[in-house]
Amino acid sequence: MFSYIDYKAVEALLHGQGCANNLKTLLENREISSVSIQPLVNTILDSFSLALSSMNSPNPPPYHESSFQYMASHVSRRSSKKKVYGAEGLENYRDDSPTPRPDDGFSWRKYGQKTIKTSPHQRSYYRCTYAKDHNCNASKRVQKIKDNPPVYRSTYVGKHVCKAPAFAVNDDAYGSEMIQFDQVVSEPVMPQLATIDHQAIAMEDQGTDHMVHIINQDCDINDSLVDDEPFWASYFPPLPTGDLIFWDNIVTFD
DNA sequence: TAAATTTGACCAAT
DNA sequence: ATTGGTCAAATTTA
Numbered sequence: 001m002f003s004y005i006d007y008k009a010v011e012a013l014l015h016g017q018g019c020a021n022n023l024k025t026l027l028e029n030r031e032i033s034s035v036s037i038q039p040l041v042n043t044i045l046d047s048f049s050l051a052l053s054s055m056n057s058p059n060p061p062p063y064h065e066s067s068f069q070y071m072a073s074h075v076s077r078r079s080s081k082k083k084v085y086g087a088e089g090l091e092n093y094r095d096d097s098p099t100p101r102p103d104d105g106f107s108w109r110k111y112g113q114k115t116i117k118t119s120p121h122q123r124s125y126y127r128c129t130y131a132k133d134h135n136c137n138a139s140k141r142v143q144k145i146k147d148n149p150p151v152y153r154s155t156y157v158g159k160h161v162c163k164a165p166a167f168a169v170n171d172d173a174y175g176s177e178m179i180q181f182d183q184v185v186s187e188p189v190m191p192q193l194a195t196i197d198h199q200a201i202a203m204e205d206q207g208t209d210h211m212v213h214i215i216n217q218d219c220d221i222n223d224s225l226v227d228d229e230p231f232w233a234s235y236f237p238p239l240p241t242g243d244l245i246f247w248d249n250i251v252t253f254d
Numbered sequence: 255t256a257a258a259t260t261t262g263a264c265c266a267a268t
Numbered sequence: 269a270t271t272g273g274t275c276a277a278a279t280t281t282a
Contacts, residue, residue, distance in 0.1 A: 111273095111275075117272085123273095129258095
């Protein structure tokens, strides 16, 4: 007999499995590029995080304090201190994730934190560490926009003009830890390249007054996170694409 | 002790 | 007057 938590965890894992299959197809067809792979990798990682966070839900599984639960609470998406340099700038896009992405390829310095009227969670403000040195005007805001499952939204503003080397793959020194059977392995973390327009940024700032539904690509678990739909109602289509997620297709509900 | 964070003040837009 | 974004002094951390 599955509990609701089990169901959510399994659902997240199944979604991750689907995306892993997509990734496999890409790799087999040699259609490899950082742009095509990153969204898939992120979604897979998010699936794991989501499944793990389910284990920490307010309704604990029967084996309270079990070793599995302990692992789940300690291993989900730990960030690395090392830098993972991203694609050419992060201008105007946002990223929703079950965990914040403190290490998204750039070095940020926090310069503020505010309580936002429409949310119980505070919003943090960061700008590029090298803003002064390189006249870099890149900044980002991070805010938890949803609980259970958690969703942290990072909104990137401005373009990096400081050093932003290429996305590094297969560097053992990089990455966060995740469970792979009984091992812990490293992998890089990059935000999804979901470009957004200025209208989208403005709408985000209107908080809960407007419900924003994003018509997203197939393999994006975030749909189910920002949606009005219950989590379990989301539909996971069988295949394809890890292309850029364009925010031009936005529908609002008042 | 240099660098990063915290936090109330300040400011511009509405 | 409110609100969200930024500044900068105080404080903490490495």
